Amino acid sequence: MATNEELFARAQRVIPGGVNSPVRAFRAVGGTPYFVARAEGAHVWDVEGRRYVDLVQSYGAIIAGHAHPAIVEAVQRAAVDGTSYGAPTEREVLLAEEICARVPSCQMVRLVSSGTEATMSAIRVARGFTGRDVVVKFAGNYHGHGDLLLAEGGSGMASLGLPGSAGVTRAAVADTVVAPYNTVPELDERVACVIVEPIAANMGLVPPDPGFLAGLRAECDRVGALLIFDEVITGFRVARGGAQELYGVAPDLTTMGKVIGGGLNIGAYGGRADVMGAVAPLGPVYQAGTLSGNPLATAAGLAVLELLDAAAYETLRDRAEAVAGIFRRAFADAGVTAHVPVASTLVGLYLGDRLPSDYDGARATDEAAYARLFHALLDRGVAIAPGAYEVLFPGLAHDDDVLAELEAAVTEAVAAVA
Numbered sequence: 001m002a003t004n005e006e007l008f009a010r011a012q013r014v015i016p017g018g019v020n021s022p023v024r025a026f027r028a029v030g031g032t033p034y035f036v037a038r039a040e041g042a043h044v045w046d047v048e049g050r051r052y053v054d055l056v057q058s059y060g061a062i063i064a065g066h067a068h069p070a071i072v073e074a075v076q077r078a079a080v081d082g083t084s085y086g087a088p089t090e091r092e093v094l095l096a097e098e099i100c101a102r103v104p105s106c107q108m109v110r111l112v113s114s115g116t117e118a119t120m121s122a123i124r125v126a127r128g129f130t131g132r133d134v135v136v137k138f139a140g141n142y143h144g145h146g147d148l149l150l151a152e153g154g155s156g157m158a159s160l161g162l163p164g165s166a167g168v169t170r171a172a173v174a175d176t177v178v179a180p181y182n183t184v185p186e187l188d189e190r191v192a193c194v195i196v197e198p199i200a201a202n203m204g205l206v207p208p209d210p211g212f213l214a215g216l217r218a219e220c221d222r223v224g225a226l227l228i229f230d231e232v233i234t235g236f237r238v239a240r241g242g243a244q245e246l247y248g249v250a251p252d253l254t255t256m257g258k259v260i261g262g263g264l265n266i267g268a269y270g271g272r273a274d275v276m277g278a279v280a281p282l283g284p285v286y287q288a289g290t291l292s293g294n295p296l297a298t299a300a301g302l303a304v305l306e307l308l309d310a311a312a313y314e315t316l317r318d319r320a321e322a323v324a325g326i327f328r329r330a331f332a333d334a335g336v337t338a339h340v341p342v343a344s345t346l347v348g349l350y351l352g353d354r355l356p357s358d359y360d361g362a363r364a365t366d367e368a369a370y371a372r373l374f375h376a377l378l379d380r381g382v383a384i385a386p387g388a389y390e391v392l393f394p395g396l397a398h399d400d401d402v403l404a405e406l407e408a409a410v411t412e413a414v415a416a417v418a
């Protein structure tokens with residue numbers, strides 16, 4: 001079988017940077033990406049047969065562990081009946097009902113094929129519904145790669161040091177206003193919507209300060225703007241009803257992705273029935289998709305949501321605390337200055353002395369130290385994201401055995417880089 005080096009060399013000849021999503025290229029940490037051959041539970045194996053405890057978990061698309069038997073079976077059964085029709089199916093109805101049942105602010109939901117599509121569409125709906133142009137976003141929040149939301153986008157934009165993207169016209173972002181996270185901006189009647197990650201998880205992990213989300217709700221109401229929670233990461237991960245359940249603040253629109261596809265291509269946006277009534281064919285806001293509500297993706301989504309009951313969230317919270325504890329002890333024992341924030345089931349790694357509450361603070365993380373830690377961990381069989389602005393995704397498969405394996409490797413790795 002080909003080695004990682006060989007595959008990366010070939011990949012770079014035919015795929016820009018050798019990867020189909022920038023962070024995967026290891027630019028921020030150096031070295032050659034591992035090419036995954038297969039994965040099961042909490043582990044991935046690369047093409048050279050090396051095994052890693054995986055905390056990347058497809059950047060949050062996987063929550064029940066890789067190749068979970070219930071999800072694999074659901075996808076296999078669905079595939080036998082055909083992979084796409086261009087006509088509605090029962091599973092789309094079931095998944096939409098399940099989403100609306102878990103997220104009460106979603107009275108109606110539209111399925112799309114990625115988180116990017118979900119946020120782009122939600123913005124269009126907000127503008128169409130309000131008849132206004134201006135969109136307010138927060139620095140360091142990532143909402144996918146749609147033109148108007150890329151400004152100060154966190155995630156791979158942060159690790160590549162890009163403030164925005166070439167190819168995005170001034171006109172495309174003329175109505176985008178970027179505000180600092182955790183400060184409620186003063187809005188006016190030109191604002192169509194405010195879009196926010198209710199727990200920021202693309203600039204490391206930055207939870208909302210007390211009152212921030214409620215403050216946004218009140219300020220949006222004051223000027224008649226819509227509030228959009230981008231729960232592509234947090235939805236169905238931090239609680240059954242997402243971050244909005246945790247913090248008790250209901251947005252007008254919610255965008256979702258990652259978890260609800262069980263590792264297949266899916267996204268969704270939903271919200272108030274009157275707002276969603278603006279979406280075609282009910283209303284004038286056009287949004288469509290050849291593969292939207294795809295049979296395999298909805299089968300996987302229904303299978304994963306069935307696994308996510310109250311007990312699962314309790315387990316996930318315990319796992320997150322356990323993973324955080326492992327890193328905290330290792331840092332403390334080795335005398336490394338670091339913070340390991342936890343927000344429900346999400347864990348962050350911040351290599352600096354002051355826990356950040358916004359993008360400026362988040363960017364003070366020691367990226368070089370992160371790169372050293374990344375490789376020390378990888379050498380010892382632990383995979384974290386190859387960029388300092390992502391988070392750790394402990395899942396249902398990170399059981400006691402995996403945690404013991406993780407603890408040994410993390411303790412050694414942190415000691416080695418200290």
Ligand SMILES: *Cc1c(COP(=O)(O)O)cnc(C)c1O
Binds near residue numbers: 116119
């Ligand atoms: C990943 C992510 C997106 C984009 O989703 P894709 O499926 O990668 O297009 C949008 N918003 C947030 C908060 C995300 O983490």
